[in-house]
Amino acid sequence: MQDKPIIELRDVIKRFGSVQALNGINATIREGEFFSLLGPSGCGKTTLLRMIAGFEDPTDGAIVIDGKSMQGIPANRRPTNMVFQSYAIFPHLSVAENVAYGLKKKKLSKAEIAAEVDKALSMVDLAGYGRRAAHELSGGQRQRVALARALVMRPKVVLLDEPLSALDKKLREQMQVELRQLQQSIGITFILVTHDQEEALIMSDRIAVMFEGNIAQIDTPEGLYRRPVSKRVASFIGVMNFLDATATGQDGTGLSLDIPALGKVTVPPSHVPEGMAAASVQSIGVRPEMLTILFDGKDKAESETTGKVTGTSYYGDMTYYTVALNGVGAPVTVSMRNTAGRSVLPVGSPVRVGWGAESIVLFE
Amino acid sequence: MILGREARQGLTLISPTMIYALLLLAAPLLTVVTFSFWTQDYLTIDTTLTLNNYREAWTQPIYRILILRSLMVSLVVTLVTVLLAFPIAYYLSFHVTRRKALWLFMITIPFWTSYLLRVFLWKVILGYNGVLNSALTGLGIIDEPLTFLLYNINAVIITLAHAWAPFAILPIFVALEKIDRSLLEAAEDLGDGPVRRFFRVTLPLAMPGVIASILIVLIPTVGDFITPRLVGGTDGLMIANMIQIQFGKANNAPLGAALAVSSMVIVASISLVIYLAGKRFGGKTQ
Ligand SMILES: Nc1ncnc2c1ncn2[C@@H]1O[C@H](COP(=O)(O)OP(=O)(O)OP(=O)(O)O)[C@@H](O)[C@H]1O
Ligand SMILES: [Mg+2]
Numbered sequence: 001m002q003d004k005p006i007i008e009l010r011d012v013i014k015r016f017g018s019v020q021a022l023n024g025i026n027a028t029i030r031e032g033e034f035f036s037l038l039g040p041s042g043c044g045k046t047t048l049l050r051m052i053a054g055f056e057d058p059t060d061g062a063i064v065i066d067g068k069s070m071q072g073i074p075a076n077r078r079p080t081n082m083v084f085q086s087y088a089i090f091p092h093l094s095v096a097e098n099v100a101y102g103l104k105k106k107k108l109s110k111a112e113i114a115a116e117v118d119k120a121l122s123m124v125d126l127a128g129y130g131r132r133a134a135h136e137l138s139g140g141q142r143q144r145v146a147l148a149r150a151l152v153m154r155p156k157v158v159l160l161d162e163p164l165s166a167l168d169k170k171l172r173e174q175m176q177v178e179l180r181q182l183q184q185s186i187g188i189t190f191i192l193v194t195h196d197q198e199e200a201l202i203m204s205d206r207i208a209v210m211f212e213g214n215i216a217q218i219d220t221p222e223g224l225y226r227r228p229v230s231k232r233v234a235s236f237i238g239v240m241n242f243l244d245a246t247a248t249g250q251d252g253t254g255l256s257l258d259i260p261a262l263g264k265v266t267v268p269p270s271h272v273p274e275g276m277a278a279a280s281v282q283s284i285g286v287r288p289e290m291l292t293i294l295f296d297g298k299d300k301a302e303s304e305t306t307g308k309v310t311g312t313s314y315y316g317d318m319t320y321y322t323v324a325l326n327g328v329g330a331p332v333t334v335s336m337r338n339t340a341g342r343s344v345l346p347v348g349s350p351v352r353v354g355w356g357a358e359s360i361v362l363f364e
Numbered sequence: 365m366i367l368g369r370e371a372r373q374g375l376t377l378i379s380p381t382m383i384y385a386l387l388l389l390a391a392p393l394l395t396v397v398t399f400s401f402w403t404q405d406y407l408t409i410d411t412t413l414t415l416n417n418y419r420e421a422w423t424q425p426i427y428r429i430l431i432l433r434s435l436m437v438s439l440v441v442t443l444v445t446v447l448l449a450f451p452i453a454y455y456l457s458f459h460v461t462r463r464k465a466l467w468l469f470m471i472t473i474p475f476w477t478s479y480l481l482r483v484f485l486w487k488v489i490l491g492y493n494g495v496l497n498s499a500l501t502g503l504g505i506i507d508e509p510l511t512f513l514l515y516n517i518n519a520v521i522i523t524l525a526h527a528w529a530p531f532a533i534l535p536i537f538v539a540l541e542k543i544d545r546s547l548l549e550a551a552e553d554l555g556d557g558p559v560r561r562f563f564r565v566t567l568p569l570a571m572p573g574v575i576a577s578i579l580i581v582l583i584p585t586v587g588d589f590i591t592p593r594l595v596g597g598t599d600g601l602m603i604a605n606m607i608q609i610q611f612g613k614a615n616n617a618p619l620g621a622a623l624a625v626s627s628m629v630i631v632a633s634i635s636l637v638i639y640l641a642g643k644r645f646g647g648k649t650q
Contacts, residue, residue: 025582041577053553053555054552054553055549055552074550074552075552075553075555076555076557077555081439081554082549082550082553082555084546084549084550086544086546086547088544088547088550090547090550090565091547091569092568093567101564102555103556105555105556105560149550149554155553
């Protein structure tokens with residue numbers, strides 16, 4: 001992946017009457033990257049995507065695509081193509097005519113158009129479907145046609161607004177992988193709008209998490225999961241246990257904390273976010289898989305605490321335990337991989353829970 | 365006859381309506397068709413089957429002139445009406461965001477008065493001392509009242525186009541409302557400007573509505589007799605006036621019936637051609 005920016009959003013603001021949909025978005029999307037806009041319903045993802053496509057004008061701020069300001073440039077003259085949530089397949093045209101729709105304007109011969117269409121259709125695994133009518137396609141096939149129709153235009157950026165939300169779970173998971181592979185093989189920048197955090201994690205190079213018209217954090221999937229900047233981001237991405245904590249000091253060895261539920265700990269400096277003052281730490285977070293139940297008396301962990309099992313959920317490969325730690329605060333979730341020689345602990349069992357300083361995320 | 369329970373239930377439900385419709389529609393139609401094969405013998409009817417009425421209807425120049433004039437008038441009326449109705453329907457569907465219902469309601473206002481009254485109104489507007497002439501003379505644009513306004517084909521066309529406009533607007537409006545707006549965005553996204561997009565997406569998808577409008581206006585206007593009678597003068601008479609004369613003053617119902625059946629067949633064929641052409645242009649929509 002190159003680091004050349006393909007899209008720059010500078011202080012982009014959008015108001016619909018009195019509704020402030022976006023309050024100053026800043027982001028740089030790099031060429032060839034799979035970038036996701038992730039956030040709950042109504043946070044402004046679609047609005048932002050539509051402004052990049054040219055269907056809405058920003059109230060203020062600038063959108064730059066490939067070095068050119070998009071101010072006043074209509075959608076039909078932007079180097080972007082969109083895969084609509086409803087797919088927007090033209091019902092009066094065949095599959096091939098749909099894919100060829102945008103090519104008609106480029107000066108290509110009939111044979112060249114047919115070749116491009118065939119190539120695009122086989123790229124999305126629909127070779128031989130060209131003569132079908134739009135209404136003879138399944139949901140997944142419509143989605144592929146919409147994708148082929150965008151890709152055939154060789155855009156700089158493909159914009160996708162929740163393209164998988166209309167598909168059933170199985171097909172959706174399959175398409176997530178296929179879409180990601182396709183994007184990597186052709187190297188075109190994709191911007192995906194989704195409210196499904198798992199989808200964003202699986203598919204993206206980088207993710208922008210949005211809440212109420214603001215970007216809360218832009219990071220790689222791993223960065224978001226391991227170093228969420230706020231409790232809100234942390235609870236939106238995966239499961240996070242939050243525990244009260246007070247800072248007791250900060251020096252070269254790290255930031256010392258007193259966490260009633262776990263014990264005392266010093267978080268190494270590399271894990272303290274830049275500019276975070278010790279006094280401002282209010283709570284910490286720890287992921288369920290970063291806590292371990294020490295089943296065997298011989299099992300060891302960096303640190304350990306005690307607790308009691310208050311509930312279990314069995315998922316086949318994993319078991320999720322809720323454990324009340326030290327009798328302090330709300331119970332935490334601990335996820336454990338199931339093994340051959342071990343059955344699920346009954347509710348009420350006293351347990352030892354292991355944890356480590358490096359798995360702790362600090363929150364203000 | 366093997367019918368499912370539901371089918372039988374359905375038939376029972378619609379049968380009163382069906383019988384009523386059959387009586388009102390099929391019975392007169394059958395009568396007319398039967399009459400057209402008989403002969404008027406002064407005061408009695410000779411019921412020997414004959415094609416003489418049709419021979420006369422298709423060979424006498426006067427009938428051919430009247431039929432052609434009727435077709436010409438109704439085709440022009442249809443063209444004018446649909447061309448005027450489309451922008452109105454388009455505006456309503458795409459540019460009116462609030463109070464759409466109110467607009468639709470206003471379009472139906474002309475229906476609050478009777479058709480006859482509306483035709484008379486046009487007489488008042490277009491007449492020798494009518495509104496239009498008075499206004500134009502008053503403004504000094506003309507010295508003498510214009511005489512080509514009333515009692516000719518133009519007057520028939522203007523009056524009919526006005527009377528049928530709401531009927532043409534509504535089907536087009538409904539077809540436009542049904543168009544998924546994201547299709548228009550998709551067309552734009554794929555490089556189309558507004559004009560290309562209109563001809564490649566909006567119009568083909570609105571075609572069912574346009575065809576419906578064309579048929580709704582074309583079919584009844586061919587057979588209209590009130591408007592040509594009141595504002596058409598002698599040059600503006602149409603085939604329906606002749607049919608009326610045959611059934612009435614001329615006392616030749618069989619010939620009138622043959623004329624009626626002939627024009628019905630012609631209109632039906634033209635409608636079929638238009639319908640098929642529209643389907644072709646509209647593409648493979650379901
Ligand atoms: N055309 C519009 N007119 C008025 N308000 C709008 C318009 N479009 C969006 N909004 C408002 O802007 C905000 C952001 O909407 P947007 O559609 O971008 O949300 P979203 O993040 O895509 O949500 P979802 O996940 O539900 O699709 C919402 O509060 C919405 O009500
Ligand atoms: Mg949305």
